[in-house]
Amino acid sequence: MKDKTRREFIQNLLEGAAAGMFLVMIPKPADAQRIHQITKDKDLPEWFDHYWAYVIDIGKCIGCGACVRADKRENDVPREFFRTWVERYQITGEDHVHVDSPNGGYDGFAPRNVGGHLIARVRGFEAPPLEKHGEVQADAVTKGFFVPKMCMHCRNTPCVQVCPVNASYRSPQGVVLVDKKRCIGCAYCVQACPYGSRYIDPRTHTADKCTWCFHRITRGLRPACVSVCPTGARKFGDLRDESSEVKKLLATALTNVLKPELNTEPFCFYIGLDRAVR
Amino acid sequence: MPPRVDDPYIFIKRALLIVAIAVVAGLIARPLFVPASFGKYGEFRGDHLFELREQIPVHGDGAICASCHEENAVKKVNGRHAAVPCETCHFQPYSLEENRPDRHPEKSTPTDRSREACAICHQFLPSRPPAFPQLKDIAEHIDSYWGMVSEQLPKETAEGSVCITCHDPHSPLTLRNT
Numbered sequence: 001m002k003d004k005t006r007r008e009f010i011q012n013l014l015e016g017a018a019a020g021m022f023l024v025m026i027p028k029p030a031d032a033q034r035i036h037q038i039t040k041d042k043d044l045p046e047w048f049d050h051y052w053a054y055v056i057d058i059g060k061c062i063g064c065g066a067c068v069r070a071d072k073r074e075n076d077v078p079r080e081f082f083r084t085w086v087e088r089y090q091i092t093g094e095d096h097v098h099v100d101s102p103n104g105g106y107d108g109f110a111p112r113n114v115g116g117h118l119i120a121r122v123r124g125f126e127a128p129p130l131e132k133h134g135e136v137q138a139d140a141v142t143k144g145f146f147v148p149k150m151c152m153h154c155r156n157t158p159c160v161q162v163c164p165v166n167a168s169y170r171s172p173q174g175v176v177l178v179d180k181k182r183c184i185g186c187a188y189c190v191q192a193c194p195y196g197s198r199y200i201d202p203r204t205h206t207a208d209k210c211t212w213c214f215h216r217i218t219r220g221l222r223p224a225c226v227s228v229c230p231t232g233a234r235k236f237g238d239l240r241d242e243s244s245e246v247k248k249l250l251a252t253a254l255t256n257v258l259k260p261e262l263n264t265e266p267f268c269f270y271i272g273l274d275r276a277v278r
Numbered sequence: 279m280p281p282r283v284d285d286p287y288i289f290i291k292r293a294l295l296i297v298a299i300a301v302v303a304g305l306i307a308r309p310l311f312v313p314a315s316f317g318k319y320g321e322f323r324g325d326h327l328f329e330l331r332e333q334i335p336v337h338g339d340g341a342i343c344a345s346c347h348e349e350n351a352v353k354k355v356n357g358r359h360a361a362v363p364c365e366t367c368h369f370q371p372y373s374l375e376e377n378r379p380d381r382h383p384e385k386s387t388p389t390d391r392s393r394e395a396c397a398i399c400h401q402f403l404p405s406r407p408p409a410f411p412q413l414k415d416i417a418e419h420i421d422s423y424w425g426m427v428s429e430q431l432p433k434e435t436a437e438g439s440v441c442i443t444c445h446d447p448h449s450p451l452t453l454r455n456t
Protein backbone atom coordinates (compact mmCIF):
# COMPACT_ATOMS: atom_id res chain seq x y z
CA MET A 1 0.00 0.00 0.00
CA LYS A 2 1.25 3.34 -1.02
CA ASP A 3 1.75 5.79 1.81
CA LYS A 4 0.04 9.11 1.29
CA THR A 5 2.01 12.26 1.37
CA ARG A 6 0.79 15.05 3.58
CA ARG A 7 -0.07 17.09 0.46
CA GLU A 8 -2.34 14.34 -0.90
CA PHE A 9 -4.00 13.86 2.48
CA ILE A 10 -4.95 17.53 2.75
CA GLN A 11 -6.12 17.49 -0.86
CA ASN A 12 -8.44 14.51 -0.20
CA LEU A 13 -9.69 16.12 3.00
CA LEU A 14 -10.65 19.31 1.22
CA GLU A 15 -12.35 17.42 -1.60
CA GLY A 16 -14.35 15.42 0.93
CA ALA A 17 -15.34 18.52 2.81
CA ALA A 18 -16.48 20.18 -0.41
CA ALA A 19 -18.57 17.12 -1.30
CA GLY A 20 -20.09 17.17 2.19
CA MET A 21 -21.04 20.80 1.77
CA PHE A 22 -22.96 19.96 -1.37
CA LEU A 23 -24.83 17.27 0.52
CA VAL A 24 -25.96 19.89 3.01
CA MET A 25 -26.93 22.25 0.22
CA ILE A 26 -29.40 19.89 -1.44
CA PRO A 27 -32.33 22.23 -2.05
CA LYS A 28 -35.31 21.86 0.25
CA PRO A 29 -38.77 22.00 -1.35
CA ALA A 30 -40.01 25.56 -1.59
CA ASP A 31 -41.24 26.77 1.76
CA ALA A 32 -44.75 27.74 0.70
CA GLN A 33 -45.23 24.49 -1.15
CA ARG A 34 -44.08 22.44 1.81
CA ILE A 35 -46.37 24.33 4.16
CA HIS A 36 -49.28 23.85 1.79
CA GLN A 37 -48.61 20.13 1.70
CA ILE A 38 -48.62 19.99 5.49
CA THR A 39 -51.87 21.89 5.81
CA LYS A 40 -53.59 19.84 3.12
CA ASP A 41 -53.21 16.81 5.35
CA LYS A 42 -56.64 15.26 5.90
CA ASP A 43 -56.11 14.57 9.60
CA LEU A 44 -55.59 18.21 10.50
CA PRO A 45 -58.34 20.47 11.83
CA GLU A 46 -59.95 23.04 9.54
CA TRP A 47 -58.12 25.96 11.13
CA PHE A 48 -54.84 24.67 9.74
CA ASP A 49 -55.83 25.34 6.15
CA HIS A 50 -55.48 29.11 6.02
CA TYR A 51 -52.77 31.52 5.03
CA TRP A 52 -53.42 34.82 6.74
CA ALA A 53 -52.61 38.36 5.72
CA TYR A 54 -53.38 41.78 7.16
CA VAL A 55 -54.09 45.05 5.37
CA ILE A 56 -54.06 48.50 6.98
CA ASP A 57 -55.67 51.39 5.09
CA ILE A 58 -53.95 54.54 6.31
CA GLY A 59 -56.48 56.77 4.57
CA LYS A 60 -59.20 55.36 6.82
CA CYS A 61 -57.43 55.40 10.19
CA ILE A 62 -58.74 58.16 12.48
CA GLY A 63 -56.39 57.45 15.38
CA CYS A 64 -59.11 56.61 17.91
CA GLY A 65 -56.98 53.90 19.52
CA ALA A 66 -59.86 51.42 19.83
CA CYS A 67 -57.56 48.72 18.44
CA VAL A 68 -54.92 49.38 21.10
CA ARG A 69 -57.47 49.21 23.91
CA ALA A 70 -59.07 46.06 22.52
CA ASP A 71 -55.71 44.35 22.11
CA LYS A 72 -54.66 45.20 25.66
CA ARG A 73 -57.89 43.78 27.02
CA GLU A 74 -57.96 40.72 24.79
CA ASN A 75 -54.40 39.62 25.41
CA ASP A 76 -53.71 41.06 28.86
CA VAL A 77 -50.70 42.97 27.58
CA PRO A 78 -48.60 44.53 30.38
CA ARG A 79 -49.23 48.25 30.88
CA GLU A 80 -45.96 49.54 29.45
CA PHE A 81 -45.88 47.30 26.36
CA PHE A 82 -47.88 47.14 23.17
CA ARG A 83 -48.61 44.43 20.66
CA THR A 84 -50.19 47.04 18.44
CA TRP A 85 -49.91 50.79 18.68
CA VAL A 86 -50.81 53.83 16.62
CA GLU A 87 -48.32 56.49 15.54
CA ARG A 88 -49.40 59.99 14.66
CA TYR A 89 -47.54 61.67 11.81
CA GLN A 90 -47.74 65.42 11.38
CA ILE A 91 -45.73 66.79 8.50
CA THR A 92 -45.07 70.49 8.12
CA GLY A 93 -43.57 71.51 4.83
CA GLU A 94 -41.43 69.22 2.74
CA ASP A 95 -39.56 67.21 5.30
CA HIS A 96 -40.40 68.31 8.83
CA VAL A 97 -41.87 65.13 10.21
CA HIS A 98 -43.32 65.07 13.72
CA VAL A 99 -44.13 61.60 15.02
CA ASP A 100 -45.61 60.75 18.37
CA SER A 101 -47.52 57.92 19.97
CA PRO A 102 -48.51 58.94 23.51
CA ASN A 103 -49.20 55.77 25.48
CA GLY A 104 -49.27 53.89 22.17
CA GLY A 105 -52.48 55.69 21.23
CA TYR A 106 -54.31 53.89 24.04
CA ASP A 107 -56.05 57.09 25.17
CA GLY A 108 -56.56 58.46 21.68
CA PHE A 109 -54.70 61.55 20.56
CA ALA A 110 -55.27 64.87 22.24
CA PRO A 111 -54.33 67.71 19.93
CA ARG A 112 -51.07 69.24 21.01
CA ASN A 113 -51.91 72.72 20.01
CA VAL A 114 -54.68 73.15 17.54
CA GLY A 115 -55.78 76.55 18.82
CA GLY A 116 -59.37 77.34 19.60
CA HIS A 117 -61.56 75.51 22.03
CA LEU A 118 -61.05 71.81 22.61
CA ILE A 119 -64.06 69.57 22.98
CA ALA A 120 -62.49 68.15 26.10
CA ARG A 121 -59.31 66.65 27.31
CA VAL A 122 -59.47 63.13 26.00
CA ARG A 123 -59.81 60.55 28.77
CA GLY A 124 -57.61 62.46 31.16
CA PHE A 125 -54.71 62.35 28.75
CA GLU A 126 -52.34 65.25 29.30
CA ALA A 127 -50.89 66.68 26.13
CA PRO A 128 -47.09 66.50 26.27
CA PRO A 129 -45.44 69.83 27.03
CA LEU A 130 -44.83 71.81 23.87
CA GLU A 131 -41.18 72.56 24.61
CA LYS A 132 -40.49 68.84 24.98
CA HIS A 133 -41.93 67.61 21.72
CA GLY A 134 -41.81 70.75 19.66
CA GLU A 135 -44.80 72.77 18.70
CA VAL A 136 -46.94 71.60 15.85
CA GLN A 137 -49.50 74.18 14.81
CA ALA A 138 -52.58 72.64 13.28
CA ASP A 139 -52.53 75.22 10.51
CA ALA A 140 -48.92 74.37 9.70
CA VAL A 141 -49.61 70.68 9.21
CA THR A 142 -49.55 70.18 5.44
CA LYS A 143 -49.99 66.44 5.65
CA GLY A 144 -51.10 64.30 8.53
CA PHE A 145 -52.06 60.69 9.05
CA PHE A 146 -52.04 57.86 11.56
CA VAL A 147 -50.02 54.68 11.12
CA PRO A 148 -51.17 51.68 13.13
CA LYS A 149 -48.24 49.36 13.74
CA MET A 150 -47.88 45.80 14.95
CA CYS A 151 -46.00 42.62 14.14
CA MET A 152 -45.58 42.38 10.37
CA HIS A 153 -45.60 38.56 10.43
CA CYS A 154 -42.74 38.49 7.93
CA ARG A 155 -42.05 35.50 5.73
CA ASN A 156 -38.32 36.16 5.80
CA THR A 157 -38.43 36.54 9.55
CA PRO A 158 -35.47 38.20 11.28
CA CYS A 159 -36.66 37.38 14.79
CA VAL A 160 -37.11 33.68 14.04
CA GLN A 161 -33.68 33.43 12.47
CA VAL A 162 -31.89 34.53 15.64
CA CYS A 163 -33.82 32.38 18.10
CA PRO A 164 -31.33 29.89 19.57
CA VAL A 165 -33.96 27.45 20.85
CA ASN A 166 -36.59 27.48 18.08
CA ALA A 167 -39.09 29.12 20.41
CA SER A 168 -39.94 31.72 17.76
CA TYR A 169 -41.37 30.32 14.57
CA ARG A 170 -43.67 31.07 11.70
CA SER A 171 -46.65 28.76 11.78
CA PRO A 172 -48.03 26.99 8.67
CA GLN A 173 -50.81 29.62 8.70
CA GLY A 174 -48.28 32.42 8.29
CA VAL A 175 -48.42 33.62 11.90
CA VAL A 176 -45.19 34.38 13.74
CA LEU A 177 -45.51 32.96 17.25
CA VAL A 178 -43.48 32.47 20.42
CA ASP A 179 -43.52 29.18 22.30
CA LYS A 180 -43.32 30.43 25.87
CA LYS A 181 -42.38 27.01 27.16
CA ARG A 182 -39.23 26.98 25.02
CA CYS A 183 -38.34 30.66 25.21
CA ILE A 184 -35.35 31.35 27.46
CA GLY A 185 -35.85 35.11 27.44
CA CYS A 186 -32.54 35.96 25.79
CA ALA A 187 -34.23 38.83 23.91
CA TYR A 188 -32.21 38.39 20.71
CA CYS A 189 -35.51 38.48 18.83
CA VAL A 190 -36.49 41.76 20.49
CA GLN A 191 -33.29 43.28 19.12
CA ALA A 192 -33.60 41.59 15.75
CA CYS A 193 -37.11 42.79 14.95
CA PRO A 194 -36.76 45.88 12.76
CA TYR A 195 -40.34 46.93 13.55
CA GLY A 196 -40.00 46.95 17.34
CA SER A 197 -42.98 44.67 17.75
CA ARG A 198 -41.60 42.33 20.40
CA TYR A 199 -41.11 42.77 24.12
CA ILE A 200 -40.12 40.68 27.09
CA ASP A 201 -43.13 40.04 29.30
CA PRO A 202 -42.04 41.13 32.79
CA ARG A 203 -44.29 38.48 34.38
CA THR A 204 -42.96 35.44 32.54
CA HIS A 205 -39.57 36.79 31.37
CA THR A 206 -40.25 35.41 27.92
CA ALA A 207 -40.65 37.14 24.59
CA ASP A 208 -44.15 38.08 23.57
CA LYS A 209 -45.77 39.69 20.58
CA CYS A 210 -48.85 40.02 18.40
CA THR A 211 -50.27 36.62 17.49
CA TRP A 212 -53.00 37.95 15.16
CA CYS A 213 -55.11 36.69 18.10
CA PHE A 214 -54.36 33.09 17.21
CA HIS A 215 -56.96 31.87 19.72
CA ARG A 216 -59.61 33.96 17.93
CA ILE A 217 -58.76 33.33 14.29
CA THR A 218 -58.72 29.58 14.89
CA ARG A 219 -62.26 29.90 16.31
CA GLY A 220 -63.54 31.83 13.29
CA LEU A 221 -63.41 35.23 14.99
CA ARG A 222 -61.38 38.16 13.67
CA PRO A 223 -58.43 39.53 15.66
CA ALA A 224 -59.64 41.87 18.43
CA CYS A 225 -58.11 44.97 16.80
CA VAL A 226 -59.93 44.26 13.52
CA SER A 227 -63.26 43.54 15.17
CA VAL A 228 -63.37 46.92 16.95
CA CYS A 229 -62.01 49.19 14.19
CA PRO A 230 -64.80 51.73 13.53
CA THR A 231 -63.69 52.76 10.05
CA GLY A 232 -62.53 49.47 8.56
CA ALA A 233 -58.93 50.66 8.42
CA ARG A 234 -57.75 47.25 9.62
CA LYS A 235 -58.57 44.20 7.56
CA PHE A 236 -57.64 40.60 8.09
CA GLY A 237 -58.24 37.67 5.81
CA ASP A 238 -57.23 34.39 4.28
CA LEU A 239 -55.14 34.43 1.13
CA ARG A 240 -56.40 30.94 0.24
CA ASP A 241 -59.97 32.20 0.23
CA GLU A 242 -60.63 33.62 -3.23
CA SER A 243 -63.47 35.79 -1.94
CA SER A 244 -61.62 37.37 0.99
CA GLU A 245 -61.45 41.16 1.06
CA VAL A 246 -57.74 41.09 1.84
CA LYS A 247 -57.01 39.04 -1.25
CA LYS A 248 -59.02 41.43 -3.40
CA LEU A 249 -57.30 44.46 -1.90
CA LEU A 250 -53.86 43.01 -2.54
CA ALA A 251 -54.89 42.39 -6.13
CA THR A 252 -56.41 45.82 -6.77
CA ALA A 253 -55.14 48.43 -4.27
CA LEU A 254 -51.78 50.23 -4.23
CA THR A 255 -50.08 48.53 -1.33
CA ASN A 256 -46.67 48.70 0.26
CA VAL A 257 -44.90 47.26 3.28
CA LEU A 258 -42.80 48.86 5.99
CA LYS A 259 -39.04 48.83 5.38
CA PRO A 260 -39.16 46.92 2.08
CA GLU A 261 -35.41 47.44 1.75
CA LEU A 262 -34.83 44.92 4.55
CA ASN A 263 -36.39 42.15 2.45
CA THR A 264 -38.30 40.77 5.42
CA GLU A 265 -41.36 40.07 3.23
CA PRO A 266 -44.04 41.26 5.66
CA PHE A 267 -47.57 39.90 5.42
CA CYS A 268 -48.97 43.06 6.88
CA PHE A 269 -49.61 45.44 4.00
CA TYR A 270 -50.34 49.16 3.98
CA ILE A 271 -52.52 51.13 1.61
CA GLY A 272 -51.52 54.78 1.23
CA LEU A 273 -48.18 54.54 2.99
CA ASP A 274 -46.23 57.81 2.92
CA ARG A 275 -42.48 57.92 2.34
CA ALA A 276 -42.05 59.60 5.73
CA VAL A 277 -43.06 56.41 7.55
CA ARG A 278 -40.21 54.36 8.94
CA MET B 279 9.74 5.56 14.94
CA PRO B 280 5.99 5.02 15.43
CA PRO B 281 5.02 1.77 17.18
CA ARG B 282 4.58 -1.13 14.82
CA VAL B 283 0.99 -2.27 14.27
CA ASP B 284 -0.22 -5.44 12.65
CA ASP B 285 -3.49 -4.11 11.31
CA PRO B 286 -2.88 -1.08 9.08
CA TYR B 287 -6.59 -0.05 9.35
CA ILE B 288 -6.72 -0.10 13.17
CA PHE B 289 -6.83 3.70 13.43
CA ILE B 290 -9.70 4.01 10.96
CA LYS B 291 -11.59 1.23 12.74
CA ARG B 292 -11.19 2.97 16.06
CA ALA B 293 -12.36 6.25 14.57
CA LEU B 294 -15.43 4.60 13.05
CA LEU B 295 -16.23 2.95 16.38
CA ILE B 296 -16.11 6.32 18.15
CA VAL B 297 -18.37 7.84 15.50
CA ALA B 298 -20.81 4.91 15.81
CA ILE B 299 -20.95 5.29 19.61
CA ALA B 300 -21.53 9.02 19.25
CA VAL B 301 -24.38 8.49 16.78
CA VAL B 302 -26.09 5.89 18.98
CA ALA B 303 -25.66 8.05 22.07
CA GLY B 304 -27.08 11.00 20.13
CA LEU B 305 -30.11 9.02 19.00
CA ILE B 306 -30.79 7.91 22.57
CA ALA B 307 -30.34 11.40 24.00
CA ARG B 308 -32.36 13.26 21.36
CA PRO B 309 -35.87 12.47 22.67
CA LEU B 310 -34.78 13.56 26.13
CA PHE B 311 -34.00 17.06 24.87
CA VAL B 312 -36.35 17.51 21.90
CA PRO B 313 -40.10 17.71 22.60
CA ALA B 314 -42.15 14.96 20.99
CA SER B 315 -44.14 17.20 18.66
CA PHE B 316 -41.09 19.17 17.54
CA GLY B 317 -40.82 19.26 13.76
CA LYS B 318 -44.32 17.91 13.15
CA TYR B 319 -45.45 20.97 11.20
CA GLY B 320 -42.16 22.83 10.88
CA GLU B 321 -39.18 23.80 12.98
CA PHE B 322 -41.11 24.33 16.19
CA ARG B 323 -42.99 22.41 18.89
CA GLY B 324 -46.16 21.45 17.05
CA ASP B 325 -48.28 21.13 20.19
CA HIS B 326 -47.80 24.84 20.86
CA LEU B 327 -50.33 25.70 18.14
CA PHE B 328 -52.96 23.71 20.02
CA GLU B 329 -51.95 25.19 23.38
CA LEU B 330 -52.31 28.73 22.02
CA ARG B 331 -55.78 27.91 20.80
CA GLU B 332 -56.89 27.11 24.34
CA GLN B 333 -56.77 30.79 25.34
CA ILE B 334 -60.38 31.96 25.76
CA PRO B 335 -61.28 35.07 23.76
CA VAL B 336 -62.34 38.15 25.69
CA HIS B 337 -64.13 40.12 22.97
CA GLY B 338 -67.01 38.86 20.91
CA ASP B 339 -67.25 39.60 17.23
CA GLY B 340 -70.39 41.60 16.58
CA ALA B 341 -72.92 39.50 14.78
CA ILE B 342 -74.62 38.32 17.95
CA CYS B 343 -75.82 41.75 19.22
CA ALA B 344 -78.62 42.21 16.71
CA SER B 345 -80.40 39.06 17.85
CA CYS B 346 -81.49 40.81 21.08
CA HIS B 347 -80.99 44.55 20.39
CA GLU B 348 -83.00 44.66 17.21
CA GLU B 349 -84.19 48.27 17.48
CA ASN B 350 -80.71 49.70 17.81
CA ALA B 351 -79.37 47.38 15.15
CA VAL B 352 -81.93 48.57 12.60
CA LYS B 353 -81.26 52.20 13.55
CA LYS B 354 -77.55 51.65 13.15
CA VAL B 355 -77.78 49.97 9.76
CA ASN B 356 -79.68 52.94 8.35
CA GLY B 357 -77.48 55.59 9.96
CA ARG B 358 -74.03 57.05 9.54
CA HIS B 359 -72.57 54.63 12.10
CA ALA B 360 -73.60 51.60 10.04
CA ALA B 361 -70.02 50.47 9.54
CA VAL B 362 -69.01 51.00 13.18
CA PRO B 363 -68.93 47.68 15.04
CA CYS B 364 -70.91 47.51 18.31
CA GLU B 365 -67.78 46.67 20.28
CA THR B 366 -66.07 49.94 19.40
CA CYS B 367 -68.28 51.59 22.04
CA HIS B 368 -69.80 48.63 23.90
CA PHE B 369 -67.60 45.95 25.33
CA GLN B 370 -69.18 42.75 24.14
CA PRO B 371 -67.81 39.66 25.85
CA TYR B 372 -67.03 36.45 24.01
CA SER B 373 -69.33 34.48 26.32
CA LEU B 374 -72.24 35.80 24.24
CA GLU B 375 -70.81 34.14 21.15
CA GLU B 376 -70.92 30.90 23.09
CA ASN B 377 -74.67 31.48 23.59
CA ARG B 378 -74.22 32.32 27.23
CA PRO B 379 -76.42 35.43 27.57
CA ASP B 380 -76.45 34.79 31.30
CA ARG B 381 -72.91 36.09 31.22
CA HIS B 382 -73.95 39.42 29.70
CA PRO B 383 -71.98 41.70 32.03
CA GLU B 384 -74.78 43.97 33.29
CA LYS B 385 -78.15 45.15 32.19
CA SER B 386 -76.32 47.51 29.91
CA THR B 387 -72.73 46.88 28.87
CA PRO B 388 -70.24 49.29 30.47
CA THR B 389 -70.39 52.12 28.00
CA ASP B 390 -68.73 55.50 28.13
CA ARG B 391 -71.42 58.09 27.36
CA SER B 392 -69.26 61.14 28.04
CA ARG B 393 -68.30 63.85 25.59
CA GLU B 394 -64.77 62.47 25.70
CA ALA B 395 -65.96 59.14 24.32
CA CYS B 396 -67.22 60.89 21.18
CA ALA B 397 -64.19 63.19 21.07
CA ILE B 398 -61.86 60.24 20.82
CA CYS B 399 -63.02 59.88 17.20
CA HIS B 400 -64.61 63.23 16.38
CA GLN B 401 -62.29 65.82 17.97
CA PHE B 402 -60.53 67.66 15.18
CA LEU B 403 -56.97 66.47 14.64
CA PRO B 404 -54.86 67.54 11.66
CA SER B 405 -53.78 63.91 11.17
CA ARG B 406 -57.31 62.65 10.63
CA PRO B 407 -58.59 62.09 7.09
CA PRO B 408 -60.11 65.46 6.06
CA ALA B 409 -63.36 63.84 4.93
CA PHE B 410 -63.97 62.34 8.37
CA PRO B 411 -66.55 64.33 10.39
CA GLN B 412 -64.64 66.26 13.04
CA LEU B 413 -65.44 69.08 15.39
CA LYS B 414 -62.99 71.91 16.07
CA ASP B 415 -64.94 74.01 18.50
CA ILE B 416 -67.73 72.65 20.71
CA ALA B 417 -68.85 76.13 21.82
CA GLU B 418 -69.39 77.22 18.27
CA HIS B 419 -71.17 73.95 17.48
CA ILE B 420 -73.61 74.42 20.35
CA ASP B 421 -74.20 78.06 19.39
CA SER B 422 -75.13 77.04 15.87
CA TYR B 423 -77.31 74.05 16.58
CA TRP B 424 -78.58 74.09 20.16
CA GLY B 425 -81.81 75.94 19.33
CA MET B 426 -82.54 73.50 16.56
CA VAL B 427 -82.97 70.53 18.82
CA SER B 428 -83.75 71.77 22.28
CA GLU B 429 -85.66 75.03 22.24
CA GLN B 430 -87.24 74.16 25.53
CA LEU B 431 -83.90 73.69 27.30
CA PRO B 432 -82.04 76.73 28.60
CA LYS B 433 -78.76 77.52 26.86
CA GLU B 434 -76.87 77.11 30.15
CA THR B 435 -77.40 73.35 30.13
CA ALA B 436 -75.62 73.17 26.80
CA GLU B 437 -72.17 73.55 28.35
CA GLY B 438 -72.68 70.58 30.63
CA SER B 439 -74.44 68.47 28.04
CA VAL B 440 -73.03 65.47 26.34
CA CYS B 441 -73.15 64.80 22.61
CA ILE B 442 -75.84 62.18 23.01
CA THR B 443 -78.23 64.78 24.47
CA CYS B 444 -78.97 65.66 20.85
CA HIS B 445 -77.36 62.95 18.77
CA ASP B 446 -78.44 59.34 18.80
CA PRO B 447 -75.14 57.47 18.84
CA HIS B 448 -76.59 54.60 16.82
CA SER B 449 -77.51 56.98 14.05
CA PRO B 450 -75.80 60.28 14.83
CA LEU B 451 -77.56 62.40 12.22
CA THR B 452 -80.90 61.46 13.73
CA LEU B 453 -81.44 64.20 16.29
CA ARG B 454 -83.30 63.69 19.52
CA ASN B 455 -86.02 65.99 20.90
CA THR B 456 -87.05 67.22 17.51
